[in-house]
Structures are given as structure tokens and as C-alpha cells.
Amino acid sequence: xxxxxxxxxxxxxxxxxxxxxxxxxxxxxxxxxxxxxxxxxxxxxxxxxxxxxxxxxxxxxxxxxxxxxxxxxxxxxxxxxxxxxxxxxxxxxxxxxxxxxxxxxxxxxxxxxxxxxxxxxxxxxxxxxxxxxxxxxxxxxxxxxxxxxxxxxxxxxxxxxxxxxxxxxxxxxxxxxxxxxxxxxxxxxxxxxxxxxxxxxxxxxxxxxxxxxxxxxxxxxxxxxxxxxxxxxxxxxxxxxxxxxxxxxxxxxxxxxxxxxx
Amino acid sequence: xxxxxxxxxxxxxxxxxxxxxxxxxxxxxxxxxxxxxxxxxxxxxxxxxxxxxxxxxxxxxxxxxxxxxxxxxxxxxxxxxxxxxxxxxxxxxxxxxxxxxxxxxxxxxxxxxxxxxxxxxxxxxxxxxxxxxxxxxxxxxxxxxxxxxxxxxxxxxxxxxxxxxxxxxxxxxxxxxxxxxxxxxxxxxxxxxxxxxxxxxxxxxxxxxxxxxxxxxxxxxxxxxxxxxxxxxxxxxxxxxxxxxxxxxxxxxxxxxxxxxxxxxxxxxxxxxxxxxxxxxxxxxxxxxxxxx
Amino acid sequence: xxxxxxxxxxxxxxxxxxxxxxxxxxxxxxxxxxxxxxxxxxxxxxxxxxxxxxxxxxxxxxxxxxxxxxxxxxxxxxxxxxxxxxxxxxxxxxxxxxxxxxxxxxxxxxxxxxxxxxxxxxxxxxxxxxxxxxxxxxxxxxxxxxxxxxxxxxxxxxxxxxxxxxxxxxxxxxxxxxxxxxxxxxxxxxxxxxxxxxxxxxxxxxxxxxxxxxxxxxxxxxxxxxxxxxxxxxxxxxxxxxxxxxxxxxxxxxxxxxxxxxxxxxxxxxxxxxxxxxxxxxxxxxxxxxxxxxxxxxxx
Numbered sequence: 001x002x003x004x005x006x007x008x009x010x011x012x013x014x015x016x017x018x019x020x021x022x023x024x025x026x027x028x029x030x031x032x033x034x035x036x037x038x039x040x041x042x043x044x045x046x047x048x049x050x051x052x053x054x055x056x057x058x059x060x061x062x063x064x065x066x067x068x069x070x071x072x073x074x075x076x077x078x079x080x081x082x083x084x085x086x087x088x089x090x091x092x093x094x095x096x097x098x099x100x101x102x103x104x105x106x107x108x109x110x111x112x113x114x115x116x117x118x119x120x121x122x123x124x125x126x127x128x129x130x131x132x133x134x135x136x137x138x139x140x141x142x143x144x145x146x147x148x149x150x151x152x153x154x155x156x157x158x159x160x161x162x163x164x165x166x167x168x169x170x171x172x173x174x175x176x177x178x179x180x181x182x183x184x185x186x187x188x189x190x191x192x193x194x195x196x197x198x199x200x201x202x203x204x205x206x207x208x209x210x211x212x213x214x215x216x217x218x219x220x221x222x223x224x225x226x227x228x229x230x231x232x233x234x235x236x237x238x239x240x241x242x243x244x245x246x247x248x249x250x251x252x253x254x255x256x257x258x259x260x261x262x
Numbered sequence: 263x264x265x266x267x268x269x270x271x272x273x274x275x276x277x278x279x280x281x282x283x284x285x286x287x288x289x290x291x292x293x294x295x296x297x298x299x300x301x302x303x304x305x306x307x308x309x310x311x312x313x314x315x316x317x318x319x320x321x322x323x324x325x326x327x328x329x330x331x332x333x334x335x336x337x338x339x340x341x342x343x344x345x346x347x348x349x350x351x352x353x354x355x356x357x358x359x360x361x362x363x364x365x366x367x368x369x370x371x372x373x374x375x376x377x378x379x380x381x382x383x384x385x386x387x388x389x390x391x392x393x394x395x396x397x398x399x400x401x402x403x404x405x406x407x408x409x410x411x412x413x414x415x416x417x418x419x420x421x422x423x424x425x426x427x428x429x430x431x432x433x434x435x436x437x438x439x440x441x442x443x444x445x446x447x448x449x450x451x452x453x454x455x456x457x458x459x460x461x462x463x464x465x466x467x468x469x470x471x472x473x474x475x476x477x478x479x480x481x482x483x484x485x486x487x488x489x490x491x492x493x494x495x496x497x498x499x500x501x502x503x504x505x506x507x508x509x510x511x512x513x514x515x516x517x518x519x520x521x522x523x524x525x526x527x528x529x530x531x532x533x534x535x536x537x538x539x540x541x542x543x544x545x546x547x548x549x550x551x552x553x554x555x
Numbered sequence: 556x557x558x559x560x561x562x563x564x565x566x567x568x569x570x571x572x573x574x575x576x577x578x579x580x581x582x583x584x585x586x587x588x589x590x591x592x593x594x595x596x597x598x599x600x601x602x603x604x605x606x607x608x609x610x611x612x613x614x615x616x617x618x619x620x621x622x623x624x625x626x627x628x629x630x631x632x633x634x635x636x637x638x639x640x641x642x643x644x645x646x647x648x649x650x651x652x653x654x655x656x657x658x659x660x661x662x663x664x665x666x667x668x669x670x671x672x673x674x675x676x677x678x679x680x681x682x683x684x685x686x687x688x689x690x691x692x693x694x695x696x697x698x699x700x701x702x703x704x705x706x707x708x709x710x711x712x713x714x715x716x717x718x719x720x721x722x723x724x725x726x727x728x729x730x731x732x733x734x735x736x737x738x739x740x741x742x743x744x745x746x747x748x749x750x751x752x753x754x755x756x757x758x759x760x761x762x763x764x765x766x767x768x769x770x771x772x773x774x775x776x777x778x779x780x781x782x783x784x785x786x787x788x789x790x791x792x793x794x795x796x797x798x799x800x801x802x803x804x805x806x807x808x809x810x811x812x813x814x815x816x817x818x819x820x821x822x823x824x825x826x827x828x829x830x831x832x833x834x835x836x837x838x839x840x841x842x843x844x845x846x847x848x849x850x851x852x853x854x855x
Contacts, residue, residue: 056718058714058718077717077722078717078718079717079720079721079722079723082717082718082719082720083720087718088718090715090718094712094714094715094718095715096707096708096711096712096715097711098711098775098823099707099711103704106704107704107705107707107708107716107719108719108720110701110704110705111719111720111721113701114701115700115701117702117729120696120697120700120701120702121693121694121696121697121700122693122696123696123699123700127700130701131700131701134701170719174719174720291641296641297641297644297645299644345810345813345814348814349813349814349817352817353817355817356640356641357585357587357640357774358813358817359813360587360640360641360644361587361766361770361809361813362809362810362813362814364589364763364766364806364809365767365805365806365807365808365809365810365811365813366806366810367806368763368802368803368805368806368809369803369806369807369810370806371802371806372799372800372802372803372806373803375799375802375803376799376800376803484759487645487648487649487652490645490648491645491649494642494645498641498642525656525660528652528653528656529653529656529657531649532649532650532652532653535645535646535649536635536646536649539634539635539638539642539646540634540635543637543638543642
């Protein structure tokens with residue numbers, strides 16, 4: 001197993017995954033450095049979400065390795081990966097619909113504020129103190145993403161843009177080192193995308209995260225991600241900074257579907 | 263050796279009846295992705311219609327059979343429209359459908375308890391049950407052979423329907439993906455009704471044979487659990503699987519009854535279920551449904 | 556207090572306890588099971604044998620009844636709870652039936668299908684009430700803790716839950732073990748109340764009865780479960796003369812609730828300060844305020 005450099009926090013090594021004969025991900029390799037804000041782009045069906053699913057243990061790769069902080073996490077189960085301080089959001093939103101915004105965040109927050117079963121059923125011991133901590137810290141994060149006024153509203157009644165922010169809040173509550181954001185701006189108008197941009201950049205700095213964002217909105221990615229990886233048909237077709245990517249012929253071909261003369 | 267052959271034939275006969283029930287059940291599962299626990303109710307309805315047609319109306323077995331098949335099919339459609347459709351339209355959660363189907367099963371069973379009483383009824387001996395000697399190797403009854411042949415016939419008809427007709431194609435498409443089939447222009451509502459009708463009809467045939475074998479009573483539908491087990495062993499949603507699982511189950515039951523003990527029959531059935539679910543939960547031919555994340 | 560009323564209260568307590576167990580499993584953790592009567596049977600027979608045959612102290616016998624049911628649930632649950640929805644439901648039916656079959660063929664130990672008579676009548680009003688109060692206290696505490704939230708997360712979206720670091724299998728098993736404990740205790744109390752138990756008392760009919768009261772009260776509301784149990788137990792007692800219709804009514808309740816109001820009487824709400832506030836708002840203002848109101852269930 002190759003030893004990775006001190007800076008690299010996530011390394012994908014020749015990952016392969018196919019579904020019933022159709023290759024979703026083919027020989028994908030790339031690395032993300034600690035503290036980066038990186039972007040993963042590509043047309044629909046390129047395999048971007050599959051990468052997220054592979055890293056977070058939702059799918060098992062057919063071959064290849066995933067190395068996170070010098071540890072091979074390829075065969076770990078989902079919850080085990082999350083325990084390594086990884087968090088993700090979903091393309092299609094997976095909030096707990098009938099729970100309130102606050103409760104959604106608390107479900108994540110309580111992972112770091114445990115108490116025993118015995119204390120839970122008797123409400124003795126650390127129950128009181130920990131519950132208060134969980135609630136306060138959750139409110140904190142909710143406030144941080146601008147949802148304080150909606151904390152007690154059932155998640156399914158929130159406006160779409162706020163639901164997306166709530167998902168991010170929930171992921172943040174896990175106190176991760178690495179955050180996977182899967183199309184956080186999906187369905188947003190330009191103004192909302194702008195707000196989201198600011199939010200992502202802010203939390204990137206404030207929570208000292210490494211973030212990998214999947215996005216279709218070019219304005220989001222190009223503006224905030226200094227490191228961009230472009231995929232198509234399951235393979236990596238380009239990697240570099242926004243300038244390089246914007247001019248890369250393969251990228252243009254993938255999105256516009258034709259060769260563009262320089 | 264005699265007993266072995268005999269029990270094998272018994273097993274095949276029982277298994278073929280299970281197959282009729284399991285196939286209908288699996289068919290519904292393949293389209294709607296839920297276990298219709300009320301399936302046993304259609305069986306009982308079929309049995310009672312046949313009984314009363316024979317006894318009170320004095321019709322021939324053919325008419326009684328036809329009425330029973332048609333009646334059970336209709337009641338299946340009715341159940342779907344009345345109970346399942348509103349729930350399906352309101353929520354994605356199959357738990358509610360499961361609970362409702364459990365409720366329907368109880369309603370149907372107890373409807374008969376309350377109206378016609380829970381006592382055991384023997385069907386008029388229209389279906390012959392005399393023993394038959396096969397090539398001097400084993401003794402079985404005409405009944406066993408008949409139930410086997412009837413099951414084969416109906417399953418064959420179903421197979422032809424599925425492969426050669428337009429609706430059959432629609433059903434197979436829907437089994438693959440209901441939503442897409444709808445987008446392709448299939449009238450999903452009508453399709454579901456047709457599927458339920460078929461399920462009910464097949465269950466009725468099974469019900470008639472089971473009534474002859476075990477006598478008719480409202481709780482006869484409970485035997486459907488074994489058909490469920492067969493469907494699971496064969497792979498929920500797979501029709502060939504349902505048939506295979508049913509035959510296996512029938513054989514296992516009869517061989518246990520013949521060689522070990524009659525009491526342990528049911529335990530063997532449930533053990534097979536547990537073993538399947540522990541080692542190969544998708545059964546023989548089951549689809550591996552992964553949720554899209 | 557008349558003996559009859561006392562009997563009703565004891566029966567209520569017994570039913571409450573079992574219903575709370577099933578509520579935790581089905582309402583809060585989303586696991587549809589039809590075999591919990593089997594766990595009641597295990598509890599009942601354990602306590603019966605221990606008190607009748609071995610003259611154990613009845614409290615220990617009852618607790619052991621619950622414990623054995625819980626252990627059995629653990630052993631069975633670990634391999635089978637990995638199955639989703641329908642598969643588990645079928646397995647649970649099979650397990651419930653298997654337990655009943657084993658008890659019927661248990662020879663001299665279980666006295667077989669004809670039943671086990673002569674159980675010392677240890678379930679007095681005080682005993683029943685004490686068990687109920689304590690177990691209700693523990694259960695309400697449990698659901699109002701990190702475990703309650705974890706169960707609900709596993710119920711609402713097990714993939715999202717696992718992506719929040721939850722080992723959903725572990726929580727499902729825990730839920731089953733606790734619910735089996737409750738059912739076991741309930742069964743043990745039932746045995747001490749009737750002084751007689753029979754395997755057929757713990758068949759799928761019994762399981763369905765408990766499930767239907769939980770559904771009626773509201774899947775996801777422990778208060779609802781208690782209300783549902785109360786209402787249905789009383790109705791059953793009042794309509795004893797037409798008890799043949801009882802099952803018909805149970806079945807119809809299940810269907811009707813699922814069609815008309817799947818969230819049952821209480822929905823997912825508990826009766827507490829929040830609910831009182833809501834009720835006050837509703838009655839004083841006469842209408843729902845728009846923000847934060849309860850929108851008809853269309854599921855995300």
C-alpha cells in the first residue's frame with residue numbers, strides 16, 4: 001500500500017464500480033489535500049454521486065482503494081466511515097421529514113454527547129447535562145446557518161432552500177473533518193446559490209473542514225473551488241484549477257457535446 | 263421405497279397448490295413491492311363461493327369453479343380499490359399497506375365466521391378422490407393428480423398470458439419498474455386491478471383444492487403463510503421462484519410427515535424460511551433491490 | 556372497588572405493558588412484527604413454570620420471564636433484523652407460530668396444547684399497577700432520550716441514519732430486545748392473573764390485537780398507544796356479548812385507520828406541554844396558524 005503524503009487527507013486509488021454490466025466508475029484516482037475546498041463536476045450520470053457512495057460505504061467498489069488519513073477505509077461499513085469524522089449531504093435531501101429542524105440536527109449532534117442506556121431510561125446521571133448540551137449546540141449550528149426562527153418547524157414544511165441548509169447543518173453537527181456536499185445548490189435560483197456560496201466558504205474557514213462539493217452550477221464551483229475534478233462516463237477527464245478546467249477541451253466536449261476550436 | 267414415491271407425489275400435489283397461491287402473491291409483490299397479507303382471504307372467498315355454488319345452487323363443478331374464480335378475482339380487485347389504492351396514493355410507506363392488508367385479512371376471515379359460522383365444511387364430493395395405482399410403484403389418489411394437472415394448467419395459462427399478450431408485456435414491464443411502465447403509457451390503475459384479479463383467481467383455484475384436502479373453514483387462509491414462505495424461498499417477486507419454492511416446500515412437508523412426524527411439518531417449513539433468510543435472503547431468483555442513494 | 560373493576564384495571568395494565576413494547580418496535584423503530592405474542596408466551600410460561608413448579612418468588616419469576624423473552628429476541632433478532640420490511644414481517648409470523656408450536660409440543664414441561672393450569676394468582680391490583688407505572692416511566696424516559704431519537708431516525712430513513720454514524724442494525728436489535736422484555740413481562744402478568752395459560756392464547760390473533768391498538772393510538776406516540784389500549788380494551792369488555800365480532804372490528808379498525816388517518820389518534824405527538832399549547836391555540840383562536848402548522852401527510 002502506497003504511503004500518502006502528509007497533506008493528503010483522501011486518496012482514491014483506481015476505483016471501479018459497475019452496476020449489472022454498466023460501469024459507473026472506471027479507474028478513478030485523485031487526491032484531496034487537507035483543508036481544501038474541492039469541486040467534483042461532470043454531466044449527469046458521470047458517476048459523481050457514486051464516488052460519494054463508494055467513499056461513505058454505501059456501495060462496495062469492485063476494485064481499488066480508498067485511503068482516508070492514511071487508513072484504508074475501502075471495506076468499512078457506512079456508519080464506521082462516518083465515525084472517522086466524515087459527513088455528507090444528499091443530492092435528493094434526506095431529512096427526517098416529520099422531525100423538527102432542531103431535532104434533525106440533534107440526531108447528528110448527540111453522536112458526540114453520549115450517555116448510557118441506564119441513564120436514558122432513568123433520566124439520572126448524565127442525561128440532564130448531556131441533553132442540554134445537545135440542544136444548545138444544535139441550536140448554535142441552526143443559528144449559524146440562519147434557521148434559528150424555524151428551529152421548531154417540521155423539516156418537511158420548510159422552504160426548499162432552507163431544507164438544503166438544514167442538511168448542511170446536520171452534517172456539520174457531526175463535527176466532521178471531511179465534508180461531502182452532494183449538489184447543495186440543486187434547484188436554487190442564482191441569489192440562493194450566491195448565499196450558499198458564502199455559507200460554504202464561511203463554514204470551510206470556521207469549522208476548518210476539508211470539503212468536496214459535487215455541483216452542476218458552474219458559478220458555484222468555479223468561484224469557490226481552487227481545485228476541480230471533472231468526470232464523464234465514470235472516468236476522470238480533467239483536473240486542475242478553474243481556469244484550466246474552463247479551457248480544457250474534454251470538459252467542453254462533455255458539457256457541450258462537440259469539439260470547440262481554441 | 264413405496265412411501266418415498268408416495269410422499270413425493272403428495273408433495274408435488276401439495277406444492278402445486280401452494281404454487282397457485284404463491285405465484286399470485288409474488289405477482290402482486292413484483293408490481294407493488296408489498297406483501298399482501300390479505301391474499302389468504304381471496305383463497306377463502308373462492309372456497310366458499312365454490313361450496314355454496316355446489317351445495318345451495320346445485321351447479322356443476324365447472325360453473326362453481328368459474329363463479330369462484332371470478333368472484334375471488336373481483337373481491338381482490340375490490341380490496342385493492344377500497345383499501346390499498348387510497349393508501350398508495352397518500353404515502354410511499356409500505357408499512358401502512360402491510361398493516362392494512364393484515365386488517366383486510368382479518369376482516370375477510372371473520373366476515374365468514376360471523377356470517378356462515380366457523381365450522382368445518384366438507385365440499386360435496388365432486389372432485390374425485392379415489393386411489394389410483396401408478397404402474398404398480400405407488401398409490402396416489404386421483405385428487406392429487408388432478409390438483410397437479412389443474413395447477414399446471416392454470417400456471418401455463420398465466421405464462422401464456424404473460425408472454426404472448428399485450429397486458430402480459432405490460433405486467434412484466436411494470437414488475438421491472440412500475441413508474442416507468444406508467445410513463446410509457448400503461449394504464450397503471452387498470453394494470454394493478456388486472457394483477458389483483460389474476461392473483462385472486464389463482465388463489466381461488468388453490469382454495470378449492472385446499473378445501474377438498476383439509477375441509478373448508480374461515481381460517482383456511484392462514485395456510486397462505488406457507489405460500490408466503492414458498493414465495494420468499496423462491497425469491498419474492500419472481501414467479502418461477504414461487505413455483506420452485508412451493509414445490510420444495512410441498513415436498514419438504516410431505517417427506518417430513520411421512521418419515522419423521524406429522525407434528526413437525528410446520529416447524530420444518532419455518533426452519534426452511536429462517537435458513538433461507540439467513541443465508542440467501544433474496545431466495546433463489548429474487549431481485550436484489552438496492553435503493554438509489 | 557368491585558372485583559370486576561379490579562380485573563379490568565389489571566387487564567388494562569397488562570395490555571398497556573405489551574402495547575408499549577410493540578409501540579417501541581413498530582411505532583418508533585418502524586419494524587412491523589406480528590410475532591410478539593410469542594414473546595408474551597415465553598414470559599408467561601417461564602413465570603408459570605418457575606412459580607408453579609419451582610416455587611420461585613413471583614417478582615423474580617416475572618422479571619425472569621421478561622429476561623428470557625429478551626434473550627430469545629436477541630438471539631433471533633441479530634440475524635433476522637437485517638431483513639427489510641416485508642421479509643421481517645413474514646419471519647416474525649413464522650417465529651411467533653414456531654414458539655407456539657414448540658409450546659404445544661413441549662410435553663410435560665409446558666403441558667402442551669391443553670394449557671398450563673394452577674398458576675399461583677400473583678397478579679394482584681397492586682402488582683399490576685406497580686409494574687405498569689415503573690415500566691411506563693422507563694419507557695417514556697427511553698423515548699425521550701438519545702435512544703428515542705436514534706430509533707426514530709432508523710425508522711424514518713435508515714440510510715440517512717447510517718450516514719449519521721448510526722449502526723442501524725444495533726438499534727433495531729435493541730428495540731426488539733426491549734419490546735420483547737415488555738411483552739414477556741406482560742405475558743407473565745397475564746399468567747398470574749388468569750391462573751391458566753394456553754399456547755393458543757398467544758397466536759397471531761393476539762399479536763394482531765396488540766398491533767392494532769398501537770396503530771389506532773398512533774404509530775410514534777407512546778401516549779397514543781396508552782390511549783388506544785385503553786379505548787380498545789374497554790370496548791372489548793363492554794362488547795363481550797358480541798365478542799365474535801371483536802376480531803372483525805379489529806381488522807376493520809386497522810384498515811380504516813390506514814386509509815383515513817394512518818397517523819392514528821395521536822399522530823406522532825405525545826401529550827405534554829407542547830400539546831397543551833397547541834390545543835390552547837386551537838381552541839382560543841379557533842383556527843390553525845399558518846406557520847408551523849400540520850400539513851396533511853404526503854411524505855417526503
